[in-house]
Amino acid sequence: MNKKSVLIINSGSLPMPPVDGGAIQQVLHQIAMGLSLRGWKVGVLTITNQESEEAQLQEEARSVKWYKIKGRLQSGGISGIFSAQKILRQSLASIPPNEYENVIIYDPYLAGTVNRWSSGTNIIWSVHNVRNRTSLLVKIWSRHISKVVSISRFLKETIDPTLSKRSTVIHVVIHNPLSEKWLNEQPIEFKKANSILFCGRLIPEKGLDVLVKAINLLSERQRKTVKLGIAGSTHFKGASESEYSTHVRDLLEKSDINYKFLGFIDHKELHNVYDAYQILVIPSNWAEPATLVAGEGQARDCIVISSTAGGLPEMVSPTWHPYLVPPGDAERLTEVLSKVIDFNHEGYSEEVKLWLKKEFHIQHIVTQWERLLIL
Numbered sequence: 001m002n003k004k005s006v007l008i009i010n011s012g013s014l015p016m017p018p019v020d021g022g023a024i025q026q027v028l029h030q031i032a033m034g035l036s037l038r039g040w041k042v043g044v045l046t047i048t049n050q051e052s053e054e055a056q057l058q059e060e061a062r063s064v065k066w067y068k069i070k071g072r073l074q075s076g077g078i079s080g081i082f083s084a085q086k087i088l089r090q091s092l093a094s095i096p097p098n099e100y101e102n103v104i105i106y107d108p109y110l111a112g113t114v115n116r117w118s119s120g121t122n123i124i125w126s127v128h129n130v131r132n133r134t135s136l137l138v139k140i141w142s143r144h145i146s147k148v149v150s151i152s153r154f155l156k157e158t159i160d161p162t163l164s165k166r167s168t169v170i171h172v173v174i175h176n177p178l179s180e181k182w183l184n185e186q187p188i189e190f191k192k193a194n195s196i197l198f199c200g201r202l203i204p205e206k207g208l209d210v211l212v213k214a215i216n217l218l219s220e221r222q223r224k225t226v227k228l229g230i231a232g233s234t235h236f237k238g239a240s241e242s243e244y245s246t247h248v249r250d251l252l253e254k255s256d257i258n259y260k261f262l263g264f265i266d267h268k269e270l271h272n273v274y275d276a277y278q279i280l281v282i283p284s285n286w287a288e289p290a291t292l293v294a295g296e297g298q299a300r301d302c303i304v305i306s307s308t309a310g311g312l313p314e315m316v317s318p319t320w321h322p323y324l325v326p327p328g329d330a331e332r333l334t335e336v337l338s339k340v341i342d343f344n345h346e347g348y349s350e351e352v353k354l355w356l357k358k359e360f361h362i363q364h365i366v367t368q369w370e371r372l373l374i375l
Contacts, residue, residue, distance in 0.1 A: 015052035034366035054270035197277035220248030274300035
């Protein structure tokens with residue numbers, strides 16, 4: 001078995017390469033490409049669609065061996081987990097068991113299936129989120145897992161108590177990466193003064209309604225200068241309206257806020273959106289493990305105002321820590337917005353960029369993955 005070999009299993013509902021978005025798919029794709037460029041034998045087992053299959057044929061993706069999942073691995077309760085395990089077992093049957101030394105999964109209930117396919121492989125659980133209701137089951141599933149990667153210290157502290165006590169699991173924190181393009185490409189847009197960007201799914205947990213309320217509480221003088229952009233949809237590409245998104249639209253229509261819904265933005269074009277806005281607000285009111293939005297916005301020179309939910313403070317440069325606010329606190333968010341609108345932030349971007357490169361640069365992150373995989 002090749003020591004420098006890894007199979008990545010994308011068990012989500014979105015394909016790889018990530019043509020339809022999806023933070024996890026974007027991260028795993030960057031890791032796959034980064035390792036293959038360093039001489040690793042990399043395979044990806046994933047669901048596909050026509051666009052992703054075309055993307056697999058592009059030159060940059062040809063260094064990876066692509067395998068197709070024979071069905072949709074959606075858990076949806078105990079019956080769904082059993083169904084996902086069956087589909088994975090059928091999909092792995094076409095791959096020789098001794099082909100890969102390491103297998104990366106992000107759904108822990110698949111560990112047993114991978115172990116039965118190849119008992120000699122190292123199974124790495126890449127943790128991007130955790131559900132409290134499955135914590136007891138994780139103790140069972142993690143018996144087959146040799147290494148765990150959490151994308152924030154907050155997530156690691158949450159996961160540690162759920163791991164099997166009978167296993168000697170190596171558990172490390174490796175942040176989600178930022179590519180050279182995000183950190184170094186010159187902007188083609190000019191940031192508009194007092195332009196505010198919300199970037200994320202239009203769901204209650206992301207807190208867009210809190211941001212709208214906070215802007216409404218600004219003084220009339222400041223509120224008239226604000227231009228709000230909303231990038232995202234209720235789910236991912238092609239998603240329809242929901243009760244929550246309709247509620248937010250109603251709040252905006254009843255206000256005098258200058259706003260624009262930008263809709264779903266392809267990740268390839270997203271840096272241009274950040275480049276056009278001065279302030280990025282992340283008003284999440286749930287325990288965000290480590291959103292990509294924070295790093296991306298800072299990489300494109302946005303001032304960041306974020307809630308303190310979950311692992312978000314770890315993703316925000318110390319430069320912007322004075323602008324952290326409690327989740328769901330519209331009044332405190334208004335206070336911070338008011339300060340940011342009236343303050344000159346010239347000269348801060350360089351220290352933020354230095355911090356980002358130290359913590360999130362793609363080459364740094366791939367090196368950490370290499371070190372873990374060869375342990």
